Amino acid sequence: MFSLRADDDHDTFLGFFSDLRDFFTGHAGALSEFDPEAGSGGEGDGFWLRPRLIGADPSGALRGALRAEGGSGDGPGNVWIDLHDTAGRTIGSYFAGAVTLERWEEEEDGTTAATVSCWLDSLPEAGAYEVWKSWSRRPPVSVNDWVSLPAGRREGWIEVARKYQGDNRKTNPRHERYTLDGTNITDLASFYCAIGEAMNGPGGYYGSNLTALDDCLFGGFGPAAPFRLVWDRSGVAMDMLGSLPTYLPNTSVMDMIVDCLERRGVVVELA
Structure with a gap:
């Protein structure tokens, strides 16, 4: 509706x-x-x-x-x-x-x-339509529900996670240590899906690009830095994100993500 x-x-x-x-x-x-x-x-x-x-x-x-x-x-x-x-x-x-x-x-x-x-001011993501329909019936109660979405549609999940205003939206309390499950990080959008849930639970949001990730590290969309982030199975993302092109020579997307986190005081452990 x-x-x-x-x-x-x-x-x-x-x-x-x-x-x-x-x-x-x-x-x-x-x-x-x-x-x-x-x-x-x-x-x-x-x-x-x-x-x-x-x-x-x-x-x-x-x-x-x-x-x-x-x-x-x-x-x-x-x-x-x-x-x-x-x-x-x-x-x-x-x-x-x-x-x-x-x-x-x-x-x-x-x-x-x-x-x-x-x-x-921007076009709503095509993949967001089906996500909104699903969340209107029941927002996610477990992590990794987004994994079933094909590549190219996960941006829609991130958009809904950012805009969602439902009663179950909670701000995750700050801890000293968080764990990022890297098992399903096979493209850049899946990184933002995964870190959103690592920081804020099922359906959580913690950035949709490097600028937004940097903003989140100051608080407002969950825990503020500094903290420790243990990136389990980081090799999956390293293989995929490490090969993506960037505008900086000899610098991978993976490098830029880790640098963004560490500049704000996050201790990143690649496990």
Whole structure:
């Protein structure tokens, strides 16, 4: 279940709808942080999308909110797209700017679909859609649920972990020692999935790129450095991450990750 909420002083509720199409379209890839050309054509200026809002509530509240008053074409403007769990609680949100209604369709069976135009500062990951659906039923209660996701879809897991607002979101207390299970770290996205859970438990988040990882080490998304990190089976990641290209000569992605951790006072033990 989804809903729209105006980005105003009152968080004005605009209406529910049952599904969201053509919205989760991003394919940035975790490795794009090392590609100087990644994100060209949208980065900095944002992206324009035309998502479809399926199954608006029968009260017509959403249709009224999306219709431009007096035909002015203004629409609701800036909104938050909220995602809800099966109990109706908000578990995540995406900001969409300059929303205007382009087309309203009603089928014979009563199904409605609103096509809107909107601006986003970044494209929601394609893999996030199925993760949100799964977490709306039950967020992860054990680690490594993300392992079943194919490469290229794990970025969606990281996005949901970062945005998730459910009741079970807890800040892991600071300890002196943490263990990172390296068994399944076979690409860069899986490193961020694994370290998120190492630091904050099932479904945890602890960065999605080196800049975000560096920010997390100051606290706010879990334990702050300094601490000791024991990286079990680090050889799996070393083989994979060590061969990935970077913008620094003679420096691997693995080297850059370890350097990021150690610069903030983390003692990294490669086991």
